[in-house]
Amino acid sequence: xxxxxxxxxxxxxxxxxxxxxxxxxxxxxxxxxxxxxxxxxxxxxxxxxxxxxxxxxxxxxxxxxxxxxxxxxxxxxxxxxxxxxxxxxxxxxxxxxxxxxxxxxxxxxxxxxxxxxxxxxxxxxxxxxxxxxxxxxxxxxxxxxxxxxxxxxxxxxxxxxxxxxxxxxxxxxxxxxxxxxxxxxxxxxxxxxxxxxxxxxxxxxxxxxxxxxxxxxxxxxxxxxxxxxxxxxxxxxxxxxxxxxxxxxxxxxxxxxxxxxxxxxxxxxxxxxxxxxxxxxxxxxxxxxxxxxxxxxxxxxxxxxxxxxxxxxxxxxxxxxxxxxxxxxxxxxxxxxxxxxxxxxxxxxxxxxxxxxxxxxxxxxxxxxxxxxxxxxxxxxxxxxxxxxxxxxxxxxxxxxxxxxxxxxxxxxxxxxxxxxxxxxxxxxxxxxxxxxxxxxxxxxxxxxxxxxxxxxxxxxxxxxxxxxxxxxxxxxxxxxxxxxxxxxxxxxxxxxxxxxxxxxxxxxxxxxxxxxxxxxxxxxxxxxxxxxxxxxxxxxxxxxxxxxxxxxxxxxxxxxxxxxxxxxxxxxxxxxxxxxxxxxxxxxx
Amino acid sequence: xxxxxxxxxxxxxxxxxxxxxxxxxxxxxxxxxxxxxxxxxxxxxxxxxxxxxxxxxxxxxxxxxxxxxxxxxxxxxxx
Amino acid sequence: xxxxxxxxxxxxxxxxxxxxxxxxxxxxxxxxxxxxxxxxxxxxxxxxxxxxxxxxxxxxxxxxxxxxxxxxxxxxxxx
Amino acid sequence: xxxxxxxxxxxxxxxxxxxxxxxxxxxxxxxxxxxxxxxxxxxxxxxxxxxxxxxxxxxxxxxxxxxxxxxxxxxxxxxxxxxxxxxxxxxxxxxxxxxxxxxxxxxxxxxxxxxxxxxxxxxxxxxxxxxxxxxxxxxxxxxxxxxxxxxxxxxxxxxxxxxxxxxxxxxxxxxxxxxxxxxxxxxxxxxxxxxxxxxxxxxxxxxxxxxxxxxxxxxxxxxxxxxxxxxx
Ligand SMILES: Nc1ncnc2c1ncn2[C@@H]1O[C@H](COP(=O)(O)OP(=O)(O)O)[C@@H](O)[C@H]1O
Numbered sequence: 008x009x010x011x012x013x014x015x016x017x018x019x020x021x022x023x024x025x026x027x028x029x030x031x032x033x034x035x036x037x038x039x040x041x042x043x044x045x046x047x048x049x050x051x052x053x054x055x056x057x058x059x060x061x062x063x064x065x066x067x068x069x070x071x072x073x074x075x076x077x078x079x080x081x082x083x084x085x086x087x088x089x090x091x092x093x094x095x096x097x098x099x100x101x102x103x104x105x106x107x108x109x110x111x112x113x114x115x116x117x118x119x120x121x122x123x124x125x126x127x128x129x130x131x132x133x134x135x136x137x138x139x140x141x142x143x144x145x146x147x148x149x150x151x152x153x154x155x156x157x158x159x160x161x162x163x164x165x166x167x168x169x170x171x172x173x174x175x176x177x178x179x180x181x182x183x184x185x186x187x188x189x190x191x192x193x194x195x196x197x198x199x200x201x202x203x204x205x206x207x208x209x210x211x212x213x214x215x216x217x218x219x220x221x222x223x224x225x226x227x228x229x230x231x232x233x234x235x236x237x238x239x240x241x242x243x244x245x246x247x248x249x250x251x252x253x254x255x256x257x258x259x260x261x262x263x264x265x266x267x268x269x270x271x272x273x274x275x276x277x278x279x280x281x282x283x284x285x286x287x288x289x290x291x292x293x294x295x296x297x298x299x300x301x302x303x304x305x306x307x308x309x310x311x312x313x314x315x316x317x318x319x320x321x322x323x324x325x326x327x328x329x330x331x332x333x334x335x336x337x338x339x340x341x342x343x344x345x346x347x348x349x350x351x352x353x354x355x356x357x358x359x360x361x362x363x364x365x366x367x368x369x370x371x372x373x374x375x376x377x378x379x380x381x382x383x384x385x386x387x388x389x390x391x392x393x394x395x396x397x398x399x400x401x402x403x404x405x406x407x408x409x410x411x412x413x414x415x416x417x418x419x420x421x422x423x424x425x426x427x428x429x430x431x432x433x434x435x436x437x438x439x440x441x442x443x444x445x446x447x448x449x450x451x452x453x454x455x456x457x458x459x460x461x462x463x464x465x466x467x468x469x470x471x472x473x474x475x476x477x478x479x480x481x482x483x484x485x486x487x488x489x490x491x492x493x494x495x496x497x498x499x500x501x502x503x504x505x506x507x508x509x510x511x512x513x514x515x516x517x518x519x520x521x522x523x524x525x526x527x528x529x530x531x532x533x534x535x536x537x538x539x540x541x542x543x544x545x546x547x548x549x550x551x552x553x554x555x556x557x558x559x560x561x562x563x564x565x566x567x568x569x570x571x572x573x574x575x576x577x578x579x580x581x582x583x584x585x586x587x588x589x590x591x592x593x594x595x596x597x
Numbered sequence: 598x599x600x601x602x603x604x605x606x607x608x609x610x611x612x613x614x615x616x617x618x619x620x621x622x623x624x625x626x627x628x629x630x631x632x633x634x635x636x637x638x639x640x641x642x643x644x645x646x647x648x649x650x651x652x653x654x655x656x657x658x659x660x661x662x663x664x665x666x667x668x669x670x671x672x673x674x675x676x
Numbered sequence: 677x678x679x680x681x682x683x684x685x686x687x688x689x690x691x692x693x694x695x696x697x698x699x700x701x702x703x704x705x706x707x708x709x710x711x712x713x714x715x716x717x718x719x720x721x722x723x724x725x726x727x728x729x730x731x732x733x734x735x736x737x738x739x740x741x742x743x744x745x746x747x748x749x750x751x752x753x754x755x
Numbered sequence: 756x757x758x759x760x761x762x763x764x765x766x767x768x769x770x771x772x773x774x775x776x777x778x779x780x781x782x783x784x785x786x787x788x789x790x791x792x793x794x795x796x797x798x799x800x801x802x803x804x805x806x807x808x809x810x811x812x813x814x815x816x817x818x819x820x821x822x823x824x825x826x827x828x829x830x831x832x833x834x835x836x837x838x839x840x841x842x843x844x845x846x847x848x849x850x851x852x853x854x855x856x857x858x859x860x861x862x863x864x865x866x867x868x869x870x871x872x873x874x875x876x877x878x879x880x881x882x883x884x885x886x887x888x889x890x891x892x893x894x895x896x897x898x899x900x901x902x903x904x905x906x907x908x909x910x911x912x913x914x915x916x917x918x919x920x921x922x923x924x925x926x927x928x929x930x931x932x933x934x935x936x937x938x939x940x941x942x943x944x945x946x947x948x949x950x951x952x953x954x955x956x957x958x959x960x961x962x963x964x965x966x967x968x969x970x971x972x973x974x975x976x977x978x979x980x981x982x983x984x985x986x987x
Binding site for chain 4: 741
């Protein structure tokens with residue numbers, strides 16, 4: 008295919024931007040006091056584009072404003088941790104000069120609105136997080152929660168989400184090796200799609216978002232920008248209600264083919280030592296990635312939006328800054344390597360353009376056809392984001408039920424049959440047989456067991472991985488439930504014969520502005536922290552998804568725990584299938 | 598009765614297929630085609646003779662299955 | 677210039693997707709649709725103004741790529 | 756053996772098959788970019804790997820079948836050279852006219868990824884000489900469009916000429932509707948060209964070459980090729 012050289016759509020006149028009104032501020036998900044904070048910070052009324060930038064940077068999804076205070080209490084260090092939370096993904100040393108790079112992320116609201124594309128782009132996003140750091144993805148997992156099986160929407164959501172997860176991962180070419188599927192009426196109006204990816208890199212070949220050097224060209228790479236998902240990040244953090252259906256056109260469409268090309272191109276330019284800094288355009292797209300690159304490197308950034316490759320004519324600065332079009336990357340190239348890098352982009356048929364440069368002003372300046380659309384202090388955009396210590400009430404302990412007080416409604420035999428027929432316990436083959444679990448030829452323990460095991464390169468080392476949580480335990484007692492989720496993930500890894508090393512978490516909760524919900528979040532985080540400290544099992548990456556509510560009813564508290572461990576000889580890992588007739592069965596522990 | 602349903606992507610929705618086809622046409626040396634967007638057609642045969650009932654059935658089919666109305670539009674023609 | 681290409685399966689060629697849709701419609705309770713055959717449409721935009729040249733380009737696109745003429749027919753409409 | 760694995764944009768099992776080739780023949784295959792116009796000199800086996808070339812957009816394999824390198828592949832086949840297409844590679848061979856028929860959506864309309872049993876129909880071919888005719892092997896499939904369809908006449912010819920090499924069966928080698936995972940005509944999983952030198956198959960023998968990863972049932976296919984080329 009011929010490379011599509013960047014096309015500049017002539018657009019001599021910019022459209023006038025709308026006036027800032029309280030309604031407009033509210034429609035950006037910003038509270039009046041948050042808007043006040045903006046006014047104080049910049050000393051004037053923001054432009055429309057600036058308001059959009061603030062809404063993207065300061066929403067829950069990007070700023071972690073409700074959870075940050077509590078997340079800080081999690082243990083994140085161990086001698087084998089190379090990179091903890093704060094980058095695109097966590098990195099741990101697995102020996103032999105190799106590192107495992109992994110993270111989990113939610114795509115709950117988009118998947119509820121359009122299950123196929125929502126789930127697919129969730130998988131795409133987490134894969135990008137991993138390969139942005141220089142790692143080739145070697146496995147994917149997914150943790151799915153749906154409503155009651157009899158709820159009218161459940162069937163549609165299950166089939167769409169599963170097809171979407173498979174459709175993206177299978178085409179991209181990563182084995183989907185594990186996960187979980189659960190059903191409960193509390194997810195009726197709000198399914199959960201948590202996607203995890205694990206990649207492999209050399210410990211001396213990890214790439215970061217931090218840009219260095221003034222006057223460095225900032226390069227856009229990947230698919231063209233369209234109007235996809237504008238306001239998507241804001242939507243992902245908004246409580247659902249009657250109007251949810253109308254938000255549909257903002258759904259992003261995934262292109263796993265473009266992502267695969269992006270992967271190969273990125274790994275190739277990284278191997279050729281062309282990259283100074285790199286950041287994927289995920290939620291809140293160009294805004295978050297450009298700000299982060301500059302802020303982390305103590306640099307300013309100036310963008311010239313007329314150079315951004317666009318799919319649609321007449322896109323405004325506001326739209327380009329907020330677009331969530333998928334399969335895009337932002338990077339700073341080493342100037343002397345620019346031509347070499349461009350040849351690689353052309354080879355893979357990807358759009359690219361120099362869309363700006365780094366400056367020494369510490370300002371985030373966005374220009375469109377010469378007109379300044381935004382001029383903001385770059386560090387403060389992230390650092391001065393609101394931080395809330397939201398009121399929280401501990402979950403009331405449940406009354407203790409004495410075993411003697413219960414008369415079993417069913418005989419043991421009938422109870423067993425009933426249990427076996429429950430969707431939560433039934434075989435998940437229908438799901439994981441739609442996922443290519445063996446591509447790359449390294450899957451030692453396939454889906455269906457406690458943890459998956461994937462051979463590292465061609466062995467003998469293997470990585471074990473799992474995703475787990477039991478929401479009803481968390482509902483009953485957040486602290487114990489959080490501990491239990493970590494312990495179960497740890498056991499899953501141990502059960503296949505591997506040594507558990509580190510955790511990624513995905514905290515799915517309701518509206519944090521309600522003290523009971525905040526109480527669940529705080530309790531679960533305390534429990535996770537306690538268990539991780541006790542087990543020397545640091546948290547190296549994670550994601551928080553709040554406002555998972557419909558009509559004021561929250562989902563069950565669902566802190567999904569993803570874990571990774573290492574086994575020195577993969578051929579010694581064990582699965583759950585009995586090996587031979589007459590084998591003895593042991594129970595370990597109390 | 599025969600009918601045709603045409604399902605096309607809404608404006609602005611990314612069409613990865615169309616994009617790949619555009620690129621392929623260029624490299625095959627087919628010039629002059631600037632943009633391609635791909636959609637689906639369904640050719641239906643219906644038993645009954647009642648046009649209104651047929652239209653209602655087709656509309657139900659589109660809404661429930663043939664089109665993903667989040668990202669697609671559809672058009673029904675009774676032939 | 678705009679054009680639409682419609683690609684349909686030749687008569688007699690099995691259409692598993694159409695068959696599956698028929699089945700799915702029945703289980704969704706949509707009655708009266710006896711048979712479904714699925715095809716594709718391509719909406720093209722062409723730069724030039726010459727209709728004959730456009731038609732030639734589209735025909736080339738169909739023969740070389742858009743249709744698998746072993747099992748599919750195509751039809752071109754200049755809009 | 757001098758094998759060349761063709762890499763298209765969106766190929767994703769090229770490393771898997773290169774590993775299987777190297778493991779069984781001891782020689783690393785050449786990786787050849789789709790935009791090249793010639794095969795490396797002395798190539799005696801061309802492999803089209805699995806994947807989603809061009810995203811499987813339009814029709815699976817359609818765009819790849821028209822890539823620059825495919826003229827060289829056609830010329831290689833016309834000279835009687837060996838060609839192996841697996842999964843997406845099979846789809847590409849059909850679209851390129853090197854094998855008859857088409858691969859349509861699985862009858863379940865779902866992607867299917869699991870181990871299946873295949874009955875090896877013939878052993879006197881360069882692809883299957885290390886198997887016994889009638890043997891049953893277990894290998895994985897991973898595809899959404901593997902439902903093989905051809906017109907009646909083609910199908911009759913394929914059967915009459917013994918060109919069906921693999922069929923979906925159960926563990927005992929019985930072919931039935933329930934063993935036919937994707938609805939393919941006559942449960943066809945793999946066919947060869949009229950000169951018997953071009954094989955297209957949907958399942959992935961390259962993923963079953965290691966005892967600790969699944970099984971080694973796929974290994975003999977690559978060993979057959981290595982042996983055929985050695986003795987040629
Ligand atoms: N969404 C999924 N994706 C991939 N594999 C899955 C998924 N859901 C379940 N599985 C597989 O099925 C196995 C059994 O699932 P589950 O019944 O939830 O078991 P457990 O309670 O032991 O985790 C999991 O360990 C996993 O390997």
